[in-house]
Amino acid sequence: MNNICKLLCALMALFFMPIIAMAQDLSGSVKGIVSDSLSSKPAEYITLAIKKDGNVVKTVLTTQNGGFTFAEIPFGKYTLTATATGYTPKVVPFELTAEKNSFDAGNILLADQVNALADVAVVAIRPIIKQEVDRISYDIQADPESKVLTALDMMRKVPLLSLDADDNIKLKGSDNYRILINGKPSAMLDRNPKDVLRGMPASSIQKIEVITTPPAKYDSEGLSGIINIITNKKIDNGYNGSINLRHQFPVGGPNGSANIAYKQGKFGITAYGGTGKYAAPETEIVTSRSTTGVNPSELLNIGKRKSNNIFRYGGADLSFELDTLNLFTAGINPYNGLYDATNNQTFSLRTPSQLSSYHLLGRNRFDWDGLELSLNYQHGFKSNKDRLLTFSFKSNSGSNPQKNELIFTERQNYTDPNYLQQNDSRQKEQTMQLDYVHPVNKLNIEGGIKAILRDNSSNFEYQTFNSQNGQYVTDPTRTNMFNNKQNIIAAYNTYAYSLTNVVFKAGVRIEETFVKADFISNSSNVNTDYFNIIPSFSINRKFANQSNVNFGFTQRIQRPGIYNMNPFVDRSTPNFESTGNPDLKAVLANNFELTYSKFKKGSVNVGLSYNFANNTIQNVSVYNPVTGITRTSFANIGRDKSLTTNLNINYPLTAKWNVSVSGNIGYTWLEGTINGVVTQNEGIKGYGYINTGYKFEKQWKANASFSYNAPYVTLQGKSGEYVFMSFSGSKEIIKDKLTVSAGIYNPFSKYRLYESFTEGPNFRQQYKGQNYNRSFTLGLNWKFGGLKDEIKKNKRSITNDDVKGGSTTGK
Template identity: 65%
Template sequence: MTKNYATLLFLFCLSVFFTFPVAAQSTTGTIKGSVIDSATNKPIDLMTIALKRDHAVVKTMVVNAAGNFSFEKIAPGQYTVTAIAIGYPAKNVSVSLTSGTADLGSILMVSQSNNLKEVSVTADRPLIKQEIDRISYDIQADPESKGLTVLDMMRKVPLLSLDADDNIKLKGSGNYKILINGKPSTMVARSPKDVLRSMPASSILKIEVITTPPAKYDSEGLSGIINIITSKKIDNGYNGSLNLRYQGPVGGPGMGGFVTVKQGKFGMTAYGGTGFYSSPQTESSTTRTTTGDLPTTLISKGTRRFDNNYRYGGVELSYEIDTLNLVTMELNPYGGYNKSYTSQLFSLTDGNKNIGYNQLGRNRFGWNGFDATLNYQLGFKGHKDRLLTFSYKNGNSGNPLENHLTFLDRANFTDPDFNQKNNSRTKEQTLQLDYIHPLKSITIEGGIKGILRTNKSNFEYESLNDATGQFQTDPARTNKFNNDQDVIGAYNSYAYNLKEWGFKAGIRAEGTFVKADFISAGSNVNTNYFNLIPTLSVNRKFKDMSSLNFGYTQRIERPGIDNLNPFVDRSNPNFWTTGNPELKAVLSNNFELTYSKFKKGSINVGLSYRFANNTIQNVSVYNEEDKITRATFFNIGKDKALSTNLNINYPITSKWNVAMNGNIGYIWIQGAIDGQMTKNEGLTGRAYINTGYKFEHGWKANASATFEAPEIQLQGQTSAFFFSSFSGSKEIIKDKLTLSAGVNNVFSKFRYYTTSTQGTNFTQNYRSQNYNRSFNVSLNWRFGKLKDSIKKNQRGIDNSDVKKSSTSGS
């Protein structure tokens, strides 16, 4: 089968290349002209010119230093020339080419302020844009966005990747923050993949990877920030989209969409969806070998299936009182659950006796919550670009967990059947004040912020009383835990722009006050600390449409409730996991150097280095007395990472595009476990390639492949894996109704994911089987018509300040 696919791919490429000499034999002509600013009469930097025929882009180019462009060897016919640049509305010029040269002369462009994000000619937009402190990926410019989920699109974004369990990584690290429209959302705080795999990509405008976050952002996220932009500039009238999809055999049905409405001074943007993600039964195994006075061997084999559901929503209401006063409100409800059913056979041998049992487990992890945000933006008469914004946010979320374990076929095993429950909740209030003051060539920003956060956990352990047949609470394994974390912050930043240079610099001061109470045990832990966080970004533009960016910042990783919670998860009697309420924050130093060039295509090359002391590490220790491996978190790590990344996007022809991105790096980790220094190091990285072809009559095809190198951990590493995808789409009604279908990993039914862990007296290996091959089909419908733009707050709350959970929802 592999040979047949390779043959088809070769013939496809061959057929495209053989079209070149055929086209060259016909009579051709030239379309040329120039573009200048109507006010200054000077050429415009980075002006992109697109040549269209029958609404399809034939060729694109960037004007030269004099503002001139020339399309050569063009077949006779009717064409449209579209000129696009940041800060200018797109301009279309019709031209009829018979033979020879069609000279359009000078095309005058009228500057339009505040238009950085509003270029709306989808076919002409570049997929990737490098800014002074971030890289953005234009989801709406990608044809596959109408058939994939937001989680699927993460594989395409430079610097982002998915591991074998679909957990999102930024430069290979899980230490990052996710924002929705520049603001925090508890909806994606715990396990973002669970929500993003149910969110259609058609409801997303773009994804930003902020590698050097400016001072206005909270300092949390060691590797950076992922900002998902859903809000769109909308006009008087309405528009929206609806997406229906199905994926199998792992996955299920799902639906999602968005709608925007604008009428006079009132505007509304709403989005939402739901989806099911289920898997048929798969296998897993664990082996553990220990040394010491009484060596043991543990073997566990079993099966697992799961059924998950996700629900999310959001609405933003906007009312423009007048040209200087704006009020907006955001509401975000969400919920869902993960249910799993397990059957595990355990065998533990120490040379003298064998302990064995069959464990049946029913597990349910849920989440629910509601966020409400109110913003008031004040402009100043005569200086409308000076803005003062007041923001208030109230968030409430819950994460109930239940495990029900039954033991059968016991051999020398006396532990009772038991239930364990952990009901954790987070309540958060935020007050924020921001001010922006643009001058002639410099922009000054400043603000203050206060976060009052309360985390609560009520965990309970119930064991079966054989005499009564009832479950009874065990007070020794039951407790109530409260954690109050208050953060007070202030920032000041400056942006200075010259013709060839751009600078961003700022500093953020943050004080953190933590109080942890073990209510049942009558004990507490208090921790306070203060940080000054600098940030610097420098951009140098060159005449060949290229630029060089340098960035430096410090980042903080504060432990979240899942890292702090002392609840002991005993759902696997041989492997316990728990949090550590004495964890402290981690400070990281990050350096970035990036070269970008945009001409016919785009290329980004980056080099980064980061180091941090006292990092939070997940540590496993084996106890010889009770033969249990316990995993928890400690501030023992010392990390260094040096990596380089490459992204290339190149249109081979007007219909055939190729994109590649990847990174390779080397990581060093060390930390003291039980007084003994543990070290690990190694290569890590990924490679991704995608190719897409646009056929006639609205047909499109895409193919992609990804390779992920092993993840290096303090006590071991994971396995590498490969991912492939083939998809196609058909526009049934132009720009309205699109049908898409695809298949993932057609060459292998299952993927096997392994994790190896070593300690001073043990070695253990975990191997899980996941469904690899899957198919999906989706239907995407766009509707509505727009005219005038809605006004939105330019500042808001962004609580990106706590470590997200590393738990998996599937």
């Protein structure tokens, strides 16, 4: 085996040595100095980029004396661009040949920008963080770890985002948010986004936006804000593409994705797809519960579980430019997957009068599949290229079948039969939207109308095993059919006004919602409708020292989704049940945001936010002493308040060494009435994250990170704290074409413990679950093709971000 490895290394060396030697013989150098045009002082940490045919070849930062140097630039014609926040970009063309293999750009003078502030970018090796008037964006492609991390892993690095011990995403410590992909909702992410994002390579993402003050054009859902994952990139004449392969072990598995773009004349197409698995080997789980009252009890459940998650997704976006004013685009996105888990557990329930126990073999399976179709038409105007009229249509259909099978053995004082649960859940949605953008000098006006028609259904069945005939028999008292229709009519109007140093953005959204829920089996129904006016306002003030202040206010709605309203009772764990609540109402929240940002040598973002809401949707657990069951559901009982401060620092110690620190700390107050009893909880929440990266010679890169998550406070309990650590590295084998990467996560701890407790007037229960902590990854990224002219895409499209996601399960 060693001889084979040596032979392969020798062959690779023989293959690459001539290429490297040729590159060294046919390359030159570029140097110069950058200065401020007013003060004539050298400008440090200015980004210099060499471009060829519009594509970036190499970037560096100026040193403290304003100097910069590029080495090993292949012969050819290029442009040298100097950019920095607060300055007008400077472009210098040049050419390197065998006769003239060096270019001295001399003293490049940068002048202050005089145009209105649109956004503020970090001056780093490549700008990573951008502060806009209503959002913060994180440039994934500027982060070296994008070659090795998944989209879920990358969430730890984005300002205001964090992951808890069970890899659930938090926005400022809250799970009340909405995730979009390219500004659009994705049905793949509705049920459990972490499973999808865990298999998505970060290298396929361009940037992640955290929209803390969503403007009126967005649907009003997401109490804490919106997470927008941008994957689409520029597509030009010709073709290009990439292939990403990744393997994680012992937890995880192989996954891969690919995309290809082609454009010829007025027609363009982008096709993409991915598949993979996430397998978790057997780990331990412990559930305990103590109850009080007339018949107190002690329940202990000790067992092991293993799971397997498989996902597949794909799609294509088509574009046809009829002429310079009329553009048609269409999209198709099929997806499917499954989650399969096996539990082997031993239960014991002790009361003063008896002890009952049994062994349980539980098999749980969740499937999902769906198809999304979209069609957009955009019309421009000769008088102003930024004046646009867009019509969009979108259709989405999918299903989420679920099956739970429970088999009991080694019974002692336990007589309940084996049982089987099945739930066939389906969703259909159609959306029509009309948007109009009209710029007038420094004022930009947007308006639109929208209609969303949703039809959700759930056909659930409960069957018990008849030991006499060996067949399952349907229990009609636990079987039903549920239909839920939700129609939304909305209109919005937004105004953005730009001055030299100030940008104002304000708008209002009006929404009318009609809900009809039917229980077909017992002929009962729930009908309701509600009307909301949602204002939003934000302002950005720029100062002379490359700093700015943002202030924003908005109201947000949290509509209950089908998973929150579905009355299907999940009985996959004996003594515990979880279900939805079809009587849930929408929640209205008020958010205030104040942020200070400074961008010079590195970047600093400091923010303070306050939000409050009444009648919030809370997970509620109630113990019934008659049945001995703890049932978890949802209810509009919460009164929430939260005060949070956040910090993000991104600092280049040198041109090759960068350090970033981010985190937030806050205090949350929760109150609600459960079965007539006032329940209160409060506590500190927050997380901290530090990352450092270094670029070595010959395209080697290394990164290390550490994060800490404080316990998460709920109305009836709290979860445990969580620590995460990672080390990774990558190497470009072929410049801008082929990259290999590797990483290790949590090397000093094989397992991490996810712990939470929930309590009520007559019970206290605790859950402890082991998750694999230590893992290794190997990755390969290959880019191919060449492009010239950009494919055009609609600047407006449908974005349905108005419903609460998540499942009805919980303990």
